[in-house]
Amino acid sequence: MTKILIIEDEEAIAELEKDYLEISDFQVTIERDGKQGLKTALSEDFALIILDLMLPGMDGYEICKEIRNQKNIPIIMVSAKKDDIDKIRGLGLGADDYMTKPFSPSELVARVKAHLSRYERLIGSTQKQNDIVEIRGIKIDKTARRVYVNGEEKIFTTKEFDLLTFLAENPNHVFKKEELFREIWDMDSIGDIATVTVHIKKIREKIEVDTSKPQYIETIWGVGYRFRV
Helix, strand or coil, rough: CCEEEEEEHHHHHHHHHHHHHEEEEEEEECCCHHHHHHHHHHHCCCEEEEEEEECCCCCHHHHHHHHHCCCCCCCCECCCCCCCCHHHHHHHCCEEEEEEECCCCCHHHHHHHHHHHHHHHHHHHHCCCEEEEEEEEEEECCCCCEEECCEEEEECCCHHHHHHHHHHHHCCCCEHHHHHHHHHHCCCCCCCCCCHHHHHHHHHHHCCCCCCCCCCCCEEEEEEEEEEC
């Protein structure tokens, strides 16, 4: 459920905003003090913040500035101040919108949805998806260089990760030990292909249920290894 933080010292207004947002399936937290509101905003993951301008402890301008220094989530500033200078200052400090009290709660909900939709599109267009290889319960995140076996993360050394990834990206292909050594260690084997054998053994210990009967990396006797799908 999408989490929204309301920092508002007027209880009646805060509760009304909360009621309308919860009807629209948002999870809402209310803080009525400026300093506590800032602490909550920075310590928890909210999708959007509704920020009153006049607050005890710390005003909305300072809170907005501090939040924007650390987070890029949408901030809707609300205030009874109607002067353009107040709006300009709020927007200049990083607020995404400025609503003047009194306003319709349904309008607030509409603006919340619009800002969330715009933010999600922005994030979706700028974030690249991680390069993932998934085969029968094994998930290899090439971007983060992390490996999960049936949802549980396993720790791999650099060469173990490279070797597993290479085999998984070339399934059902039988590679000689010399080929694997040359591919992963970037040099001719020079009689040191035992390195491959050792690494295959370590990888199996991390991904196989029974290393004596491997289900992923098979040994092709007299030839080399194959990742079976």
